[in-house]
Amino acid sequence: MDVRVCEVAALDDPGRKVVEIEGQQIGVFRLGDEVFAYENRCPHLDGPVCQGKMLPLALEAVASDGTSSGRVFSKTQMNIICPWHGFEFDIRTGVHPTDKRVRLRRIPVRVKDGAVYVTIARATHANQR
Amino acid sequence: MLDRAAPKATSLPELPEITAATDTRAYLARAAVQAQSHDDYELIVDVDAHLQEGGFWPEIIDLLGNDVLKQTAQAMLRPGSLPLINMQPGMTFQAMAGRIPHQSGPQEQTDDPAKAGHRFVQIVRRTIETMGLDYQVIFPTAMLHLGMNPMEDIEVELARAYARWLIERILPEDPRIIALLYLPFNSPVECEKLVREYGDRPGIIGFTICAVRHKGVHHNQYARLFSMIEETGKPLVFHAGPHWDDPSFTQLNRFVSMHALSFVHYNLIHMTNWIINAMPERYPNMKVVWVESGLAWVPFLMQRLDHEVMMRQSEAPGLKRLPSEYMREMYYSSQPLERNDLELLEMTMRKINADTQLLFASDWPHWDFDPPSAITTLPFLSDQAKRNILGLNAARVFNLPVKRLRPRAKDVLAARAAAGVA
Ligand code: FES
Numbered sequence: 248m249d250v251r252v253c254e255v256a257a258l259d260d261p262g263r264k265v266v267e268i269e270g271q272q273i274g275v276f277r278l279g280d281e282v283f284a285y286e287n288r289c290p291h292l293d294g295p296v297c298q299g300k301m302l303p304l305a306l307e308a309v310a311s312d313g314t315s316s317g318r319v320f321s322k323t324q325m326n327i328i329c330p331w332h333g334f335e336f337d338i339r340t341g342v343h344p345t346d347k348r349v350r351l352r353r354i355p356v357r358v359k360d361g362a363v364y365v366t367i368a369r370a371t372h373a374n375q376r
Numbered sequence: 377m378l379d380r381a382a383p384k385a386t387s388l389p390e391l392p393e394i395t396a397a398t399d400t401r402a403y404l405a406r407a408a409v410q411a412q413s414h415d416d417y418e419l420i421v422d423v424d425a426h427l428q429e430g431g432f433w434p435e436i437i438d439l440l441g442n443d444v445l446k447q448t449a450q451a452m453l454r455p456g457s458l459p460l461i462n463m464q465p466g467m468t469f470q471a472m473a474g475r476i477p478h479q480s481g482p483q484e485q486t487d488d489p490a491k492a493g494h495r496f497v498q499i500v501r502r503t504i505e506t507m508g509l510d511y512q513v514i515f516p517t518a519m520l521h522l523g524m525n526p527m528e529d530i531e532v533e534l535a536r537a538y539a540r541w542l543i544e545r546i547l548p549e550d551p552r553i554i555a556l557l558y559l560p561f562n563s564p565v566e567c568e569k570l571v572r573e574y575g576d577r578p579g580i581i582g583f584t585i586c587a588v589r590h591k592g593v594h595h596n597q598y599a600r601l602f603s604m605i606e607e608t609g610k611p612l613v614f615h616a617g618p619h620w621d622d623p624s625f626t627q628l629n630r631f632v633s634m635h636a637l638s639f640v641h642y643n644l645i646h647m648t649n650w651i652i653n654a655m656p657e658r659y660p661n662m663k664v665v666w667v668e669s670g671l672a673w674v675p676f677l678m679q680r681l682d683h684e685v686m687m688r689q690s691e692a693p694g695l696k697r698l699p700s701e702y703m704r705e706m707y708y709s710s711q712p713l714e715r716n717d718l719e720l721l722e723m724t725m726r727k728i729n730a731d732t733q734l735l736f737a738s739d740w741p742h743w744d745f746d747p748p749s750a751i752t753t754l755p756f757l758s759d760q761a762k763r764n765i766l767g768l769n770a771a772r773v774f775n776l777p778v779k780r781l782r783p784r785a786k787d788v789l790a791a792r793a794a795a796g797v798a
Contacts (some may be wrong), residue, residue, distance in 0.1 A: 252388065275481070287391065292749060293406050298394045310479040328475045330394040330721055334745060335475075 249357075255282065256361065260324050261338070265354050268367055269369040272297070273354050275363055276338045278325055284356035285327075285341055290349050293333030301327055304337070304344055327351075332355045396477040399484045400502040400741075401792065408792065410749040411508030419767030419778050422512045424615070424667050424709050424737035425503065428482060429518045430456045435545070435589040438536040460478060460534060460602065461518045462525040467620060471632040476743040497549045503740055504552055505788055507747055510767065510781040511775070514542070514555045514737055515584065515667075517742075520617035524591025528562045535560040539574045547579030552781050554774070556584040556613055562750035564597045573602050581774045582610040582665075588617040594653035602659050611663035611707070611773050616643045643669040645679060647703070650679060654694025654700040663773055665707040668739060672714045675727045678703050704729050707773050709737035709753060710765065712744040722756045731761045735770045 250268050258264060258277035265274045265287055272287035274297025289296035303320040310316065326335040326344070336343055341351035355366035381662075395404055401408075414420065429436065434453060437460070440446035446461065452459035471479035486498040504512050516538060521532040535558045542555045557580050559567040574580060574583070583605050585593070605612050616639040621624065626639075628634045643666050650656070650664070666674075681699035685692050695702075708728055715721060728734065739745045751765050771778050 250388075265391040267391065268388060272391060288406075291748060295391070295394060295406055298391055300393070300477075301476070302473075330475070330477055333472050333475045371636065 249366050254291055254362050255358055257365070258282075261301055263297065263301065263327070264367070271367060273365055273367070274298070274327070275356060275365065276301075276327065277363075278338055281339070282356050282358055282363050283338055283341070284354035285336075285351040286354060288352065289329040289331060289334060291329065291332060291334045291353065294329045296329040296331075296334070296336065296351065297327060299328040299330040301325055301338070302335075304335070334374045348349075394477055396481045396483040397485075398477065400478075400482070400499055403478055404503065404506040404740075404747070405792070407507045407747040407749070408785065410747060410752070410790050411506075411788070412670055413761070414748060414752050414766060415508065415785040417763050417766055419511075419738065419772035419776070419780065420507075420509045420782065421767045421774070421776065422504075422507070422509050422738045422740070422748075423665070423735045423770050423774070424515055424711060425500075425512045425740045426515050426517045426742055426784070427496065428741065429458060429461075429516060431482060431677075432541075433458055436541050437539050437542045438731075439544075440533050441536060442529065442533045445533050458518050460525075461521065461532050463518055463521050464485050464621075471744060478745075479739040479743045481741060493549045494545055497553065498545060500553050501550060505783055506779050507738065507740070508782055508785055508788070509552070509738075509748075511552050511554055511770075511776060512738075514546075514553060514579065516558065519558060520586045520587055520615065521619065523561060523586050523591070524619060524621070528560075531560040532563050535566070535570060536736075539570060543574060543577045543580065544549075547577075554579050554581045554776075556580065556582045559583055559585050559601075561585050561589060561591055561598075564601055567598075567601050568604060571601065575604075575608055575610070575736045576645070580610075581776070583608075584613040584615050584667075585646075586617060587614045587646055588619045588638075592649050593646045594649045594655060600721070601770065602655075602662065605660045606662045609775065610663075611665050613645045613665040613667055614643055614646050615667045616640070616669040639669045640673040644673060647677060648681065651695070651699045651702055652685075652692045654692065656705070657694050657696060663707065665709065665735065665773060667709040667737065668711060670714050671708060671710070671721070671728065673736075674703065674708060677722055678727060684725050692745055700727075704733070707733050707735055707769070709735050711737040711739045711746040713746055713750050715750065715754075718754070718756065721754070725757070730757075731764055732769060734765045736766045736793045 252266055252275050253264055261278050263274055263276040274285050274287050276283045287295050287297040304324040304326050305318050306321055308316045308319045326337050327338050328335045336351050341353055343349035357364055439451040449459040482499050486495045489495055492498050525531055538558055547553060557570055557574055618638040620634045625634050625638060678700035685699055702773050736751055748766055752762055
């Protein structure tokens, strides 16, 4: 069942809102015209991952001759960072940049009539449609 | 039949971004949920948590006994600064550029100290109750570097001021907060004086050598100190730490590299001296604990020393058994628990007799902290092993009564719900 979280316009870009629906904590993220949603539980030790800081992915700037000019921020990938120990996850895919097997639990999300809806297993909430 | 009213849209409860100002109880809310899994355990002891001195440094330097050092420190004092501490302020990367807010705290609101107690005590109480602990052992953070301070008098005077701050201001406020006496190990006679003066004070449950230093722990100048400690029946605890200025580490260009090696490095050196000089034979009743280097280094050193000692017996003639056999009788704190390869971790735990020798440590509020769930979720440990590691082993090492002091997990959660905190 779909539960309305907020207007898309209520989210910054990039931005996020973490809400609790029927005891389940869900982080909804906006990147441009896209929205993504994940359970607010880190695959590491269950920390409140969606409530962390958002920063672009850091990259090692290695040239074709093998030299590095140090670290730079990605212009395309934004990460959500778990505030417990710093595990980072690509907001678009929910995947850890180093170990791709480590990933956030995705929640189905969509935009309808300018509002963000998430689909949860049990929906008895007043915001359900 | 009743008509069901159509559901009305309401705003959903929101959880804010976590920052350095977030209340510890909100930061660790998930740990409170996890605590239900071990709520029936007899005792939960966290043998290593930390004071972030920044907010409390004026109180500590106010207790300095030396007039000149006290005036010097007070003249240098600025908000959040740490006069007399030999740590480069521009090189503190622990909080990962804001990614780990709790590392740069505590900045949370606390209540009026006249009613609710010392600000630090209030914050520790929040941690204890949220994580579901009966006792928490407090270590300093910035002071871990003092062993490298070229001014030996600073280490001595700060060790004394810190002991007084703990004993006079902090420990009397809550029996669940316990601590070790910081030994200014560069000055052996001063260590003896401190042990004599403060070693039996309530809440002082052992003695710590902050391991970041270039001092051979086997040296004869420490013989009397070690005998005194052995007689107290309280443990000697080596607490590891980072030190980027160590010449070998200046080759490492990232904090993660230095941090991964540095904590292990100092305990490797001190353990090697402790074993090769047969200190376990010389102080057979001394309980020795190795803190904050994780566990992966222990089987490495066991293998390495066993291998070499078998060939070079004449250089370790005091040993009556293999190094690994002595090491298996020492104690280790669990954090930071290297959990990525559970097969290796299981083997490591077997090698160190984790069931009886491992002590849970959180290292809170540092960036690589472990909640008790780091232990309770290990699939290969028996329930009894988990109980031992989380508290019963520590009770034995630190002479603590096995008596529940923590509230029930369900009561902690109910109080949070009643206060409307997620
Ligand atoms: S719980 Fe998220 S990084 Fe550890």
